[in-house]
Amino acid sequence: MAMSIPQMLECRRTRRRLQRFLDRDPSAPLTHDEITEVEEHLRGCERCTGLVAEYRALHRLLEHLGATLQPDDAVLRVRQALDRALENEQG
Amino acid sequence: MDEVGATPDFDRAAAFRTYVEPEIPVLLRVARTLTGSAADAEDLVQETLIRAYRALDRFDGAHPRAWLLTILRHTSSNLRRRTRPGLVDSWDALSDPRPAFGARRPETPDDMVMQGVLDADVESAVVSLGPKFRTVLIMVDIHGLTYAECSDALGIPVGTVMSRLSRARDRMRKHLRASGRFS
Numbered sequence: 601m602a603m604s605i606p607q608m609l610e611c612r613r614t615r616r617r618l619q620r621f622l623d624r625d626p627s628a629p630l631t632h633d634e635i636t637e638v639e640e641h642l643r644g645c646e647r648c649t650g651l652v653a654e655y656r657a658l659h660r661l662l663e664h665l666g667a668t669l670q671p672d673d674a675v676l677r678v679r680q681a682l683d684r685a686l687e688n689e690q691g
Numbered sequence: 692m693d694e695v696g697a698t699p700d701f702d703r704a705a706a707f708r709t710y711v712e713p714e715i716p717v718l719l720r721v722a723r724t725l726t727g728s729a730a731d732a733e734d735l736v737q738e739t740l741i742r743a744y745r746a747l748d749r750f751d752g753a754h755p756r757a758w759l760l761t762i763l764r765h766t767s768s769n770l771r772r773r774t775r776p777g778l779v780d781s782w783d784a785l786s787d788p789r790p791a792f793g794a795r796r797p798e799t800p801d802d803m804v805m806q807g808v809l810d811a812d813v814e815s816a817v818v819s820l821g822p823k824f825r826t827v828l829i830m831v832d833i834h835g836l837t838y839a840e841c842s843d844a845l846g847i848p849v850g851t852v853m854s855r856l857s858r859a860r861d862r863m864r865k866h867l868r869a870s871g872r873f874s
Contacts, residue, residue, distance in 0.1 A: 619857050627838040627849050654864050654873050659832065661813045661867075666833040674733055675715050681737050686744060 607645075614641045614648050622655055694749050706747050710755040711740060717756060718763055720834045721844050724826055725767050735770060739763045760836075760843040768846075816866035824859035831856055 603611070614637070620628050621638045630638070642649050718739060722732035739762050743750075750758055817825060830841045831852070838856075842849045867873050 619853070619860065623838075625838045627842075628853060654868070655860065657873060658860060658863055658867065661872075662828070662832040662863075665813050666835065674719050674729070678715060678719065678733055678736050678740070679712075681733075682740050682744075685737065685741055689741070689744075 610641055611645060611648055614638055614645070615651065618648070618651065618655065622652065622659075694751055701748060703744065703747050706750075707744055710747070710750065710752065711743050711759065714756050714759050715740070717834065717836075718759060721760065721830060721836070722763060722767070724829050724834070725763075725844070731770075735763065735767055738770065739766045742766060756840055757843045760840055764844055764846050812867060812870050812872050815870070816863045819866055820859050820862055824855050824862065827852055827855040828859040828863070832860075 617630055617634055617638055620630050621635065642652060715736065718736045719732055722735040722739075723729060726732045726735055739759065742762050743759055746762070817828065820828065826845065827841060830836045830844060831838065836844065838849045838852045841852045845852070864873065
């Protein structure tokens with residue numbers, strides 16, 4: 601079904617805020633009113649809800665990838681090298 | 692907030708343990724992304740930690756990770772003038788299992804198959820991004836930095852982090868949709 605212009609504008613406004621809405625990053629928070637508007641729009645818009653599902657799936661995939669890349673003995677090596685450097689520094 | 696070195700009984704080693712040591716794994720991950728090499732990343736982090744140790748008495752104790760990422764960036768710029776460039780140009784820098792990051796091994800054959808399929812698709816999507824977009828995506832979505840921490844590490848405004856991240860995610864989404872990961 602074709603979307604009306606007001607609906608299209610509402611989708612566009614929601615999409616501009618969507619990543620900040622999902623990230624909840626302290627550097628770029630949405631206001632309480634903006635959050636409410638996004639939530640209300642998502643309740644009635646299948647296309648934007650589908651987009652949210654994709655962003656969440658992407659987030660899970662990347663998070664999983666991050667979990668498979670664990671620092672191993674690099675932390676230990678850095679600490680040991682640092683201890684030696686600081687011992688020299690302190691004389 | 693007062694600087695942590697403002698107290699008469701300032702204990703530099705104790706402050707280092709409190710504020711700096713917990714951040715070493717994050718620094719290593721970010722350094723790996725900045726340098727593109729495990730060995731260079733360790734050198735960069737070591738130099739960063741020494742500078743942080745010396746500067747601890749001037750640190751206000753508020754945001755240790757942001758403070759350390761700024762030192763890391765400055766140190767990286769100094770070292771790069773002597774050595775070589777910055778943003779991660781190849782996925783190898785992240786996925787090379789030696790020596791700073793060991794890929795955790797899947798435990799069962801099913802895990803191995805699933806992880807292989809999953810990682811191949813996602814890696815190919817990450818590789819398809821340009822270096823500026825890839826670096827921000829790796830720092831925020833894979834290493835878990837906040838926008839502000841990523842901004843400190845790269846020396847770019849938070850708004851630029853957000854716009855690059857947004858474009859990177861959209862490209863990833865489209866790539867994964869085209870490869871059938873998203874229906």
